[in-house]
Amino acid sequence: MKVALLSDCYPPRLGGIETQVHGLARALVAAGHAVEVFTITPGPADGPIPVHRLGLRRELPGGLLINPAARYSLRKTLQRSDFDVAHAQLGVVSPFAMDGVGVALDAGLPVAATWHSVTGHSEPLVRALGYAARWARRGAALSAVSAVAAAPLERVTGSPVAIVPNGIDTSFWSAGERPQRSGPVHVVSAMRLAARKRPAQLVDAVRRARETSGTDIRLTVAGDGPLWRRLRGRGGGWLTLPGRLSPEALRDLYCHADVYAAPAVLEAFGIAAAEARCAGLPVLTRAESAVRELVEDGATGLVVADDAGFAAAVARIATDPALRERLSAGSRQTPVGFGWPDVVQGVLSEYRRAASGG
Known part of the structure; x- marks a missing residue:
């Protein structure tokens, strides 16, 4: 053809x-x-x-x-x-x-x-x-x-x-042997740093989760865009903005993380979230987003209704090691397809x- x-x-x-x-x-x-x-x-x-x-x-x-x-x-x-x-x-x-x-x-x-x-x-x-x-x-x-x-x-x-x-290239992103995680809970995301993707709301959600849980939660948001400078001033030492990463660097980031966060609501698919799921990360997403179609709520991630729920979910994942392990195991064991x-x-x-x- x-x-x-x-x-x-x-x-x-x-x-x-x-x-x-x-x-x-x-x-x-x-x-x-x-x-x-x-x-x-x-x-x-x-x-x-x-x-x-x-x-x-x-x-x-x-x-x-x-x-x-x-x-x-x-x-x-x-x-x-x-x-x-x-x-x-x-x-x-x-x-x-x-x-x-x-x-x-x-x-x-x-x-x-x-x-x-x-x-x-x-x-x-x-x-x-x-x-x-x-x-x-x-x-x-x-x-x-x-x-x-x-x-x-x-x-x-x-x-x-x-x-x-x-x-997606499932052979490239498929989860390999993940190292044992210790230390602060690590939330990651990859997106264009623009208002439509809602990176500021993600930073705010992690800040609230840190405050309410009293837990050391770290956030890394890979990507570039017009909001980069503004986001730098919105977080503290717990926020890392490495810029746009190569696929290899992004895969390595996922290997050393606990959960992928997808805060956008006007998301038609969520390629980065699919890659993270393929890499074995549980995904946290909003109910309005198409990313929810990649997630079995409570098994391979969490689906929430609003930004307050997003912050609460980050706090839950950070303070409940059993939940964190269950979601991670579910994500690793459930093929994402695509x-x-x-x-x-x-x-x-x-x-x-x-x-x-x-």
Whole structure:
């Protein structure tokens, strides 16, 4: 099968969708399929997977990716090529991929469209604009990376929205022999340090847990972003902000931690949380977040309703060694799934659904 992957974001830009699209391209090729990527992210065009970079040579201020002329280049290529399916990857703002769905449908291609974000407060706008419903009526196969992300799209379109989760390298992240932990309880997280991910609320929750439990709890938040300086002043010596870590360094961090904390509520999947679960860490998450789909409450982590509950859960884990050990054992013994071979099978199922008209 020859696949056209359409995505506004792609490496060398760093981020969740970028990593996922690159990973999917590699996994499809490994499964014997031909893949070409179409993106408006600037960068090199050379590499084992063909990448058509249709954007401006430089990003606009604020990292904005846009090129209204890209749709014309995409149309020309799709009309002249022998692709079997186009697969659009959609985030909160994806003008190129959204245009690409229409272009591919006009070219007569089967189209799969996957959402990597939670519609949230923009649900009325998505309903009013009507593009997702139009795509469904034209036969596109709609999917999302979690049930949390799929539900609002089903409400808006009145059409079935499949769940095609993100993929992770389970062989890389799988829990090995973990050293015996001693000393302060260590809470870890990995995220972009931006308001949407709620790192400040995590720092506050750990501070409250330290105060109420009287326990020495340490917090490490890996990642960079605009809130880094503000967070430095929000914690004390118990808070470590090492910046963005390599996968190897992150895996080592998880190996020496007790629990992974996922404080975001507008989370469509939670790749870092899935990697932490695969590494054997129990996960603490909010009930509104799609991360809850990775967690069996009380067995592989804890699911809480609000920030007060988050702080209380951190305190419980810190003061109850038996609970900590039970959650850790449950996480180590319960496979998290989401390996790329399984994800590719789900993606191929969507391609077949697209070929049959959605």
